[in-house]
Amino acid sequence: xxxxxxxxxxxxxxxxxxxxxxxxxxxxxxxxxxxxxxxxxxxxxxxxxxxxxxxxxxxxxxxxxxxxxxxxxxxxxxxxxxxxxxxxxxxxxxxxxxxxxxxxxxxxxxxxxxxxxxxxxxxxxxxxxxxxxxxxxxxxxxxxxxxxxxxxxxxxxxxxxxxxxxxxxxxxxxxxxxxxxxxxxxxxxxxxxxxxxxxxxxxxxxxxxxxxxxxxxxxxxxxxxxxxxxxxxxxxxxxxxxxxxxxxxxxxxxxxxxxxxxxxxxxxxxxxxxxxxxxxxxxxxxxxxxxxxxxxxxxxxxxxxxx
Amino acid sequence: xxxxxxxxxxxxxxxxxxxxxxxxxxxxxxxxxxxxxxxxxxxxxxxxxxxxxxxxxxxxxxxxxxxxxxxxxxxxxxxxxxxxxxxxxxxxxxxxxxxxxxxxxxxxxxxxxxxxxxxxxxxxxxxxxxxxxxxxxxxxxxxxxxxxxxxxxxxxxxxxxxxxxxxxxxxxxxxxxxxxxxxxxxxxxxxxxxxxxxxxxxxxxxxxxxxxxxxxxxxxxxxxxxxxxxxxxxxxxxxxxxxxxxxxxxxxxxxxxxxxxxxxxxxxxxxxxxxxxxxxxxxxxxxxxxxxxxxxxxxxx
Numbered sequence: 361x362x363x364x365x366x367x368x369x370x371x372x373x374x375x376x377x378x379x380x381x382x383x384x385x386x387x388x389x390x391x392x393x394x395x396x397x398x399x400x401x402x403x404x405x406x407x408x409x410x411x412x413x414x415x416x417x418x419x420x421x422x423x424x425x426x427x428x429x430x431x432x433x434x435x436x437x438x439x440x441x442x443x444x445x446x447x448x449x450x451x452x453x454x455x456x457x458x459x460x461x462x463x464x465x466x467x468x469x470x471x472x473x474x475x476x477x478x479x480x481x482x483x484x485x486x487x488x489x490x491x492x493x494x495x496x497x498x499x500x501x502x503x504x505x506x507x508x509x510x511x512x513x514x515x516x517x518x519x520x521x522x523x524x525x526x527x528x529x530x531x532x533x534x535x536x537x538x539x540x541x542x543x544x545x546x547x548x549x550x551x552x553x554x555x556x557x558x559x560x561x562x563x564x565x566x567x568x569x570x571x572x573x574x575x576x577x578x579x580x581x582x583x584x585x586x587x588x589x590x591x592x593x594x595x596x597x598x599x600x601x602x603x604x605x606x607x608x609x610x611x612x613x614x615x616x617x618x619x620x621x622x623x624x625x626x627x628x629x630x631x632x633x634x635x636x637x638x639x640x641x642x643x644x645x646x647x648x649x650x651x652x653x654x655x656x657x658x659x660x661x662x663x664x665x666x667x
Numbered sequence: 668x669x670x671x672x673x674x675x676x677x678x679x680x681x682x683x684x685x686x687x688x689x690x691x692x693x694x695x696x697x698x699x700x701x702x703x704x705x706x707x708x709x710x711x712x713x714x715x716x717x718x719x720x721x722x723x724x725x726x727x728x729x730x731x732x733x734x735x736x737x738x739x740x741x742x743x744x745x746x747x748x749x750x751x752x753x754x755x756x757x758x759x760x761x762x763x764x765x766x767x768x769x770x771x772x773x774x775x776x777x778x779x780x781x782x783x784x785x786x787x788x789x790x791x792x793x794x795x796x797x798x799x800x801x802x803x804x805x806x807x808x809x810x811x812x813x814x815x816x817x818x819x820x821x822x823x824x825x826x827x828x829x830x831x832x833x834x835x836x837x838x839x840x841x842x843x844x845x846x847x848x849x850x851x852x853x854x855x856x857x858x859x860x861x862x863x864x865x866x867x868x869x870x871x872x873x874x875x876x877x878x879x880x881x882x883x884x885x886x887x888x889x890x891x892x893x894x895x896x897x898x899x900x901x902x903x904x905x906x907x908x909x910x911x912x913x914x915x916x917x918x919x920x921x922x923x924x925x926x927x928x929x930x931x932x933x934x935x936x937x938x939x940x941x942x943x944x945x946x947x948x949x950x951x952x953x954x955x956x957x958x959x960x961x962x963x964x965x966x967x968x
Contacts, residue, residue: 409772460956461956463768464704464768464908464912465952465956465957465958468904468908468948468952469908469948469949469952471945472905472946472948473945473949475901475942475945476942476945476946476949478941479939479940480942482941483938483941595901596897599776602773602776603773603776606769606770606773636784636787636788637784638784639780639781639783639784640780640781640785642777642780643777643779643780643781643782643784644777646773646774646776646777646780647759647774647777647778647781650763650770650777651763654766654767654770
């Protein structure tokens with residue numbers, strides 16, 4: 361069932377990208393939001409909300425920018441993987457102390473680190489280009505040097521493949537022993553420890569997975585925008601990721617994509633018709649959704665059918 | 668060099684810390700009693716600043732007095748805080764009592780987004796400031812440095828009075844004691860005949876007034892721009908987390924620490940100024956994972 365819906369969705373996206381090339385950029389950006397929210401929803405399974413996960417998107421995006429500028433001609437795939445690798449390494453180290461914290465302290469420490477990163481990126485002008493950010497020259501794709509349109513179309517295809525891969529991976533993780541243990545941290549951590557699991561290790565693995573997923577989103581975003589700025593790591597960006605994850609619901613990997621779809625739709629229509637009120641409408645939507653579907657769209661869907 | 672700027676940095680830092688403390692005190696009070704981390708508190712701060720500034724800009728040409736604008740800062744804070752806080756508690760918070768803390772937090776995040784647009788709709792994007800108040804209260808010379816009376820006396824005194832007043836209220840008045848009871852255990856308090864709904868409304872209004880007052884007192888010395896509220900809320904989160912949730916005295920100490928070190932950083936290392944509060948918070952939480960002043964809680968299995 362889910363596979364059929366996702367396949368239809370992907371086909372629709374590819375068709376849109378093929379016939380209406382101007383939709384490619386907003387669609388890829390929407391997908392990067394969905395991927396990042398997917399990463400955030402991994403930690404939400406454990407009841408932990410991070411208000412700083414945008415820093416991992418920021419780390420991988422700046423890695424892409426640095427490598428693409430230092431070694432022009434590096435392949436897009438290599439760039440994406442390098443970006444993800446660096447955010448995985450960063451999260452492995454940060455995770456060592458981060459996973460001791462719960463609740464608001466977890467959220468705040470993530471936020472604190474992302475603010476420190478944001479401050480450094482905006483102030484170290486000679487390395488990072490300050491608030492203007494860094495331009496990224498268009499890299500070759502699998503050895504082919506491409507024009508803008510075909511590059512963007514291929515990137516769209518790649519973004520879809522990555523989305524599928526990550527959604528499948530996260531969903532598999534949710535159903536694995538480790539994923540179940542992660543969800544148990546939310547229900548009752550003490551009991552989990554009595555069962556012989558180390559809550560610390562379970563959290564660390566979850567943290568690593570969530571940062572990996574968010575890292576993919578950052579690399580893709582850097583490539584489609586051709587520009588990285590410190591705003592990528594601002595806490596409001598992390599807040600938007602949390603927003604999407606809540607909208608969709610953390611029960612199933614598909615939630616992040618549904619959430620991103622609604623988020624982007626609300627954002628685009630309200631900024632087109634009520635340019636001064638888009639934040640108002642976004643906030644209003646969030647409140648209404650929380651009151652109507654406290655478990656997100658996925659919670660509502662799974663009430664009606666077996667996911 | 669360091670000792671030359673120290674007195675300046677101290678006064679700046681203390682004045683800033685007092686504003687930060689007022690906002691954080693409201694935040695931590697609301698969290699303590701209701702278990703809600705109110706992100707919309709940043710919007711309360713911004714609304715306080717904007718409405719105080721525009722009220723004083725309207726009032727200042729009609730009078731020469733230094734006291735009328737100063738007193739009106741407080742009046743504006745009380746009126747705006749009661750309206751905003753009361754409205755939000757009745758419309759939003761009251762309905763979400765049984766929700767997960769994360770969902771409660773996101774509800775207030777939604778409210779912040781809405782209020783920021785309302786604020787932009789009312790006051791536009793140009794900066795606002797009520798500098799008349801500072802000018803009319805004059806200066807004080809200490810050593811050979813001139814300080815403004817406003818920053819040296821008015822702001823710290825207000826914060827101190829608010830702190831002592833709140834502590835007295837919580838410890839020695841009937842209503843305050845009921846509030847503390849609700850903090851400890853809502854259900855038991857209700858069964859003892861305390862109207863937890865009413866206590867929630869009063870708490871939220873007091874917290875909102877403190878947030879609005881922080882903004883109103885900031886308006887004479889800073890110029891308000893869109894986004895000021897969002898900046899303030901993350902900073903006061905940092906204060907509250909450093910202090911430990913629900914700790915009022917802790918918030919005072921954490922705010923002083925963060926405010927003073929930040930203003931020293933403004934003079935010594937302006938590049939990292941934005942990051943200083945978060946570095947302090949990170950270091951504190953590394954050593955004390957639940958903040959400076961939290962008491963250990965029993966594990967429930």
